[in-house]
Amino acid sequence: MANNGEAGYVEYVSGRMTSLRRLAYLLCQDWHAADDLVQIAVTRLFAHWGRAHRMDNLDAYLRKILVHAFISQRRSAWGRRVVLAEFPPEAPGAGADTDAAMDVRDALLGVPPRQRATLVLRFYCDLDVEQAATALGCSAGTVKSQTAKGLAAMRRVLEPSVGGADRG
Secondary structure (H helix, E strand, O other): OOOOHHHHHHHHHHHHHHHHHHHHHHOOOOOHHHHHHHHHHHHHHHHHHHOOOOOOOOHHHHHHHHHHHHHHHHHEEEEEEEEOOOOOOOOOOOOOOOOHHHHHHHHHOOHHHHHHHHHHHHHHHOOOOOHHHHHOOOHHHHHHHHHHHHHHHHHHHHHHOOOOOOOO
């Protein structure tokens, strides 16, 4: 690969590292695992940089690599047996991080990986159904059903208890 091409790669990846890491964290809920996912994604991008840098929507391509890496890890035997997300985040939240946002993150953690990926792509990345389907490599109908199931699962977790057990 030409030095000029490598410089373009480094410039592109450097400009997106923060948003990639944040997206990866939303998917896996663990900063160390998020860093691993980002590393996998940027390494795969580098391997295909010769053709990738000419794409119309390179951000979508890199996001697709990241989401596929996440889903692939969750399908592996290691990903099914070892869950590190039960631990609190290692880094403190931003000043705007409220209790409600932490509740949503916790609820998102309880959603199966494919539904979680769909919710993150649709609502965090603000992709429409077709764009999310392209990123996930599935049909628009699958995105719609995974979105509905994921939102229903989150609602069940976030709804206040009916019995009023939390009253002081």
